[in-house]
Amino acid sequence: MKVFLGDKLVDEKDAVVSVFDHGLLYGDGVFEGIRAYNGRVFLLDEHVDRLYDSAKAIALNIPMDKAQMAQAVVDTCKANALVDGYIRLVVTRGKGTLGLNPYLCDKAEVIIIAAKIQLYPQELYDNGLKIVTVGTVRNHTEAINPRIKSLNYLNNIMAKIEAINAGCMECLMLNTHGQVAEASGDNVFAIKNGVLTTPPSWCGALEGLTRNKVMEIARKAGYEVRESVMARYDLYVADEVFLTGTAAEIISVVDIDKRPIGDGIPGKITRELSALYTECARSEGTPIA
Ligand code: PXG
Numbered sequence: 001m002k003v004f005l006g007d008k009l010v011d012e013k014d015a016v017v018s019v020f021d022h023g024l025l026y027g028d029g030v031f032e033g034i035r036a037y038n039g040r041v042f043l044l045d046e047h048v049d050r051l052y053d054s055a056k057a058i059a060l061n062i063p064m065d066k067a068q069m070a071q072a073v074v075d076t077c078k079a080n081a082l083v084d085g086y087i088r089l090v091v092t093r094g095k096g097t098l099g100l101n102p103y104l105c106d107k108a109e110v111i112i113i114a115a116k117i118q119l120y121p122q123e124l125y126d127n128g129l130k131i132v133t134v135g136t137v138r139n140h141t142e143a144i145n146p147r148i149k150s151l152n153y154l155n156n157i158m159a160k161i162e163a164i165n166a167g168c169m170e171c172l173m174l175n176t177h178g179q180v181a182e183a184s185g186d187n188v189f190a191i192k193n194g195v196l197t198t199p200p201s202w203c204g205a206l207e208g209l210t211r212n213k214v215m216e217i218a219r220k221a222g223y224e225v226r227e228s229v230m231a232r233y234d235l236y237v238a239d240e241v242f243l244t245g246t247a248a249e250i251i252s253v254v255d256i257d258k259r260p261i262g263d264g265i266p267g268k269i270t271r272e273l274s275a276l277y278t279e280c281a282r283s284e285g286t287p288i289a
Contacts, residue, residue, distance in 0.1 A: 001113075001114075002076065002079040002080055003015035003113055004072050004073075004076045005109070006109065007063075007064070009079050015111070017095075017109055017111070020097070020098070021092050021093070021095050022092060022093035022094065022095075022096045022105055023092025023094075023109065023151050025096075026093075026100065026152075027153070028058070028092065028093040028102060029060065029091055029108075029109075029150070030058065030060065030148065030151065031051075031090045031149055031151055032048075032051045032087075032089040032149060033088055033247060034047045034086070034088075034089060034246065035087070035246050035281070036077055036082050036083065036084060036086075036087060036285075036288065037084055037282050038083065038282045038283075038285075039287060039288050040284070040287050041073060041074060041087070041285050041288060042284065042285040043213065043285070044073060046209050046212075048070050048073075050149060051089060051149070052066060052069075053147075054147075054148045054150065055091060057145065057147075058150065060091065060093060060102075061108060062091055062108055062110070063108055063110070064110065069089075072110070072112055073089060074286060074288055077114045078288050078289065079114075083288075085114055085115055086114075086117035086246075086247070087112065088112070088115070089112050090109075090111040090112075090151070091110050091111075092108065093105045093109075094107045094109045095107075095109070119247065119248075120248060124169070124251065125251060125252075125266075127254070127265070127266070128252035128253060128254030128266045129168070129169060129170055129243070129251055129252065129253050129254065129255075130167075130254065130255035130256075131171050131253055131256055132168050132171055132256070133256070133257055134163060135162060136159040136162060137176050138173045138182065138205075139155045140175075141202060146182070146201070146204045147201050147205075147206060147207055156173075156184040157184075159171050159173050160184045160185070163184065170185070170186065170243060170253075172188065172232070173204070174204075175204035179204075179229050179230060179231060181204030183245075185245055185247070185248075186208070186210075186243035186248050186251075187205055187206065187208040187243065188242075189241065189242050190230065190235050191239050191241070191242075191267065191269050191270070194223060194269070195224045195225075195226060196223055196226065196269075197226045197230060198211060198215070198225075198227055199228070199229065199230050200228070200229070208244055209246065211244045213277065213280065214244050214277060217273060217276045217280060221273070235256050236256060236261075239267060239269075240252070240261065240262050240266075240269055241254075241261045242267075242273075242274075249274070249277060249281070250270065250273060250274040252270045252271075254266065
């Protein structure tokens with residue numbers, strides 16, 4: 001495998017970073033998870049834009065411009081003959097000292113890995129996910145704003161641990177006000193009487209690109225889509241609930257805290273949107289070859 005490191009492609013065995021890299025020492029950096037479908041990179045410019053916004057928010061200077069970054073992603077896919085896969089784009093603060101001061105780091109480190117993806121088992125797409133609300137609240141917006149896709153994922157990992165311990169693969173995270181934020185690695189939607197609702201990003205959600213695409217697709221298909229403050233109640237009494245994410249795409253939630261959602265099976269609108277999303281993902285994007 002070829003990995004993009006710094007400013008060029010290197011062999012996987014040479015793709016190593018310093019133990020003094022602040023990405024490792026402090027989780028100081030930002031990242032993106034991107035999908036390639038059918039020889040195209042899906043939502044490439046949107047991912048690059050979000051990466052630079054995340055970097056700006058943590059005062060991290062990426063040593064290349066957006067066009068160069070997008071090209072580096074495509075080049076990495078090409079070097080690995082990627083047709084369908086998952087791309088991990090990481091920018092760390094770089095090598096520094098054993099102290100927090102990011103201004104003492106040399107230069108941000110850019111890493112691009114083009115690989116395969118571990119998906120949820122097909123059975124979960126067919127039958128839906130069971131999730132639980134966890135005690136770990138989503139980061140306060142004035143701590144690490146959840147809109148920043150930072151390398152510090154402990155908030156989400158703590159939530160994921162609670163989910164797994166409760167026998168679930170995903171969970172529902174609330175914000176510090178007890179409002180619905182998102183799942184540990186996916187956004188959440190409810191459908192009630194044909195209207196889709198998802199929490200606004202200020203409630204503690206990452207502004208997911210899958211979320212945005214699903215909102216666009218749903219509106220085009222004639223559904224009303226709202227961004228609004230949500231309580232767990234809104235999910236419990238919904239006709240359908242689903243999660244969205246680059247890795248998961250669209251996955252139905254059929255049980256939350258032991259309340260079956262709707263009929264307790266994946267809903268009709270969720271299945272319709274899922275099919276439309278698949279069609280879109282397989283036909284749009286930046287060509288690799
Ligand atoms: N919320 C959070 C906290 C995320 O990390 C999403 C929502 C969905 O956003 P996109 O733009 O992908 O639609 C994410 C992104 C994993 C994993 O292994 C998941 C994400 C990122 C990295 C790893 O489950 N999801």
